[in-house]
Amino acid sequence: MEPVELNQVHTSCRNCVFSIIKENKQIGCDLKKLEDYENADVEVLELNHSDGNMYKVINGRLCLFYRHEELMKKYSNKNWKKIVEMQTKVSYQVMLFLEKNSTYQDLKSILNQLNTQEIKPSLITVINKQYNSYIESNGEKSIKPSQILELLKSYSFHQYSLKNVYDNELSNRDLVDVTFDGSKKHPYPFYVVFNTNFSVPDSFSKDLNDAILIKMKQLCFANPVDNLNGMIVSKVAHEKHGGNAFKINLEDKISKYETGAGKLIFEATDICPSLK
Numbered sequence: 001m002e003p004v005e006l007n008q009v010h011t012s013c014r015n016c017v018f019s020i021i022k023e024n025k026q027i028g029c030d031l032k033k034l035e036d037y038e039n040a041d042v043e044v045l046e047l048n049h050s051d052g053n054m055y056k057v058i059n060g061r062l063c064l065f066y067r068h069e070e071l072m073k074k075y076s077n078k079n080w081k082k083i084v085e086m087q088t089k090v091s092y093q094v095m096l097f098l099e100k101n102s103t104y105q106d107l108k109s110i111l112n113q114l115n116t117q118e119i120k121p122s123l124i125t126v127i128n129k130q131y132n133s134y135i136e137s138n139g140e141k142s143i144k145p146s147q148i149l150e151l152l153k154s155y156s157f158h159q160y161s162l163k164n165v166y167d168n169e170l171s172n173r174d175l176v177d178v179t180f181d182g183s184k185k186h187p188y189p190f191y192v193v194f195n196t197n198f199s200v201p202d203s204f205s206k207d208l209n210d211a212i213l214i215k216m217k218q219l220c221f222a223n224p225v226d227n228l229n230g231m232i233v234s235k236v237a238h239e240k241h242g243g244n245a246f247k248i249n250l251e252d253k254i255s256k257y258e259t260g261a262g263k264l265i266f267e268a269t270d271i272c273p274s275l276k
Contacts, residue, residue, distance in 0.1 A: 013055050013057070018067065018080075030081070040216035064088050092190040096110065098143070098148070102195070103143075117200075118205050123159040126148055128148060161183070163175075173243075190208070207271065208272055220261075221265045222267065230268035
């Protein structure tokens with residue numbers, strides 16, 4: 001057998017409750033994740049272990065579905081699959097731009113669409129670009145910030161926040177960075193950007209989840225379908241490259257500094273076909 005070079009990042013299926021063993025050899029995964037990895041061109045190796053069994057090793061990836069028996073013993077084994085599927089759904093933040101010409105109904109409509117997603121956003125942040133108009137008109141123009149908060153509160157989102165924009169000179173990319181800085185402590189791996197007058201497809205969150213957990217795409221950045229809508233960003237990539245600082249778009253930094261950037265940057269419609 002030829003020597004095998006293991007990536008520093010890898011997952012051995014040994015001791016995973018979903019490994020299917022027959023005659024001292026792993027023949028599959030009860031969740032069919034080995035097929036998903038292979039279909040995504042992720043290297044799956046077969047290695048002998050000192051216990052005499054031969055196990056699969058997912059080379060170059062940490063498997064989010066790996067579960068040791070010690071971790072699962074508090075659950076009935078007939079529920080293990082369902083429990084792991086619930087635990088591994090992709091969580092994400094949505095940044096919603098409330099532009100100067102947007103209406104209360106626009107905001108309500110997109111919140112309704114997000115609230116009925118199969119996987120709801122874990123955090124919604126409304127970026128209120130009407131705030132200066134509201135202040136300058138003594139509250140006679142634009143939507144009251146208190147109305148925005150009351151509307152957000154009426155939904156069952158896990159978390160929500162409102163960011164009032166004081167500086168009209170800031171670009172939307174600047175505001176994405178400011179919003180990211182205020183929410184990066186939250187453990188959501190991705191953020192998605194929409195304008196409030198955009199229509200979010202019903203299957204958006206399922207598409208995103210399937211792209212990450214079934215198609216195994218290593219997503220750092222997804223180009224929006226227009227200037228803003230549908231932009232999907234890995235928070236790790238944003239943090240690593242300083243977002244859009246120095247007026248350089250994040251995707252340009254990824255293209256310049258990341259090895260194999262072509263496999264890290266996608267079109268939003270490649271990740272979520274429902275956005276077409």
